[in-house]
Amino acid sequence: MLGIVPIAYAVLALAAPRPSPAQAPDAFAAEYARLRAGPAHAADVPRGRIEKTRAISTGLEHRYVLLVPEDYDSARRYPVAFYLHGGVAREPPGPGGTWWRNWDVIEGHDRIAVVPLSWPESFWWTAGQVESLNGILTDLKRAYNVDENRVVVFGTSDGGTGAYFLAFKNTTPWAAFLPFIGDPRVLLNPANGADGDVHLANVTNKPLFIVNGETDPLYPVRQIIPFLGALENVSADFEFTPKPGGHNTSWWPEEEENIERFVADHPRTPHPERVFWATERTDRYNRAHWLVIDELGALPSDESRRYLGSVTAGGDAGVVDARCEGNTITVLTYQVRRLRLLVSPDAFDLAQPIRVVANGETVFEGMVQPDAEVLRRWARVDQDREMLYAAEVEVRLPQGR
DSSP, X not given: OOOOOSSOOOOOOOOOOOOOGGGSOHHHHHHHHHHHHOOOOOSSOOOXXXXXXXXXXXXXXXXXXXXXXXXXXXXXXXXXXXXXXXXXXXXXXXXXXXXXXXXXXXXXXXXXXXXXXXBTTBOTTSHHHHHHHHHHHHHHHHHSOEEEEEEEEEEETHHHHHHHHHHHHOOTTOSEEEEEXXXXXXXXXXXXXXXXXOOGGGGGSSOEEEEEETTOSSSOHHHHHHHHHHHHHTTOOEEEEEEXXXXXXXXXXXXXXXXXXHHXXXXXXXSOSEEEEXXXXXXXXXXXXXXXXXXXXXXXXXXXXXXXXXXXXSSOSEEEEEEEXXXXXXXXXXXXXXEEEEEOTTTSOTTSOEXXXXXXXXXXXXXXXXXXXXXXXXXXXXXXXXXXXXXXXEEEOOOOO
């Protein structure tokens, strides 16, 4: 059973004040202004339903469908919704986006929709799919004027489980997750091939809108209740709606007003005041917004923070609970030896010193100089006007006693 944290953590992330980077060197300020403005989006772009493919690093092609409003206007930013389908064990279908069965719930919204394909060679809960989804979003940002803080993930059945996987592993790009008639326990079965462990801590970073059927033969409400209790124990931000009926989404039209309210009420905070992240590896799934975990390993002082391990799958993954208040960052860690903190001019006053306190000890205090190379490097990674970084602060955790 997943562990329970004996501390009531607040999950609501408030945006930090946004001081101007005007005091930074002129070259940095110019580069920052350019990246903040974003690319010049063309007005004459494809609209309507568009079927595309994208290859990941292994060469495997991933198909997806875009649905772009016919009245798309490149002068304004558009929300985006990804829709992850169910039935991923089926062989890939023919063209036309037939892998998504109820287009009526997607059409008619003033946003760009993305309907990717998952199949036995690339389940939602694999590294290839995460790479593909991130890549699709990056391509979309380059071609269309996307509101980076309003990108959400819907999922039904296996797609709902896929939405949970993204919440557990890849929180940074997304504003919220809406898993419908899915079950995160699927990720716990080794036979299903989930890429890595499930860490309860990680779902505290973004809100979830969860729906399950009361008589669903696969994932009924009664089987989801223990997971909901675990979410409550870590003060996760979620709404749960039980619906009469079985393994279907026939209720979607009657819940549409609540769904759209939830999406509208939960934009992403690009620089949250708190990041709580756990990982068992550092080659991927080791970043949440401005926190990057670079080295795992036990420290003598970990025993006093063992409670942090209770929100990981096996109790021994690396965990960081990081909070910002003004120009002070406070971190508590478990089984982590080294991490990086990404410093944004939108979240810190770079004209003042920054202080980092790790496990009760001040490990950094001083001025942080804006670095245009750091700015460009992370801008290439994120393709995100709302999430720009001026510097990195590397923290080697004190050994303690």
